[in-house]
Amino acid sequence: MAKKLEFTPEVQQIARFSKALSHPVRVYILQKLSKMNSCCYSGDLVEELPVGRSTLSQHLKELKYAGLIQGEINPPYIKYCINRENWERAKKLYIDFLNENHSVNIPCGETEPLTHL
Amino acid sequence: MAKKLEFTPEVQQIARFSKALSHPVRVYILQKLSKMNSCCYSGDLVEELPVGRSTLSQHLKELKYAGLIQGEINPPYIKYCINRENWERAKKLYIDFLNENHSVNIPCGETEPLTHL
DNA sequence: TTTATATTTCGCAAACATACGAAATGTTTT
């Protein structure tokens, strides 16, 4: 009878961050921004990514909405950087989530090849 | 001139795992399965989740496709468990990805409140 | 063999995501 459970804030936040990370263009941008200690122009990114300017702009908007990047307006450019605070928050969330296993269980049969991965 | 970059396998795999993790129902299922060292019936899950049986079945199918769970047929039930091998793989991928920052950079201005998080 | 149970697949509808080019915005240079 426990129907209609409320998801915990952690579960909801993992789902939100994961949605932001669910497209290779966005993963690439975050990887680049987190590696290069400085920031990055939209115009630089469009050169190396297989999408047009307006599409890239939407991906950047989504990452900004998710709180993972921030933009500094530096006319006529906009420099994008990692939002370190939320990046650390994401790290904690994922590490906690992925470490939650209490012990190793008995394998459960039927492990298939997964050729598509 | 470096247009049309190929995404690395790591970037693509993070995007795939993240897609699987981009819905609270699926995050909840993985959290539960990774915590409880044993397995879980679809019928038990439907009791505590705000979706119907057929919808839950689709979410389970997606997690299975992503390689994160596996099902042991134990008629007339199907027991689902974490796929430990790929769960560990995901852990490594995310930890590497989230630790890739080379140093702390100069903050980049324009940090907004993010009330929706 | 019929009935009950657990789960999945099918068919459909509504909402969302991804992509593009054209037009809009705002700034700098001429």
Place this chain on the structure above:
DNA sequence: AAAACATTTCGTATGTTTGCGAAATATAAA
């Protein structure tokens, strides 16, 4: 003021995701 530039927003097309209930599948119990 006009031209050039970087970027975003708008409108639109197309595909994918999420959800449901009904029908299908397959096993167990009566």
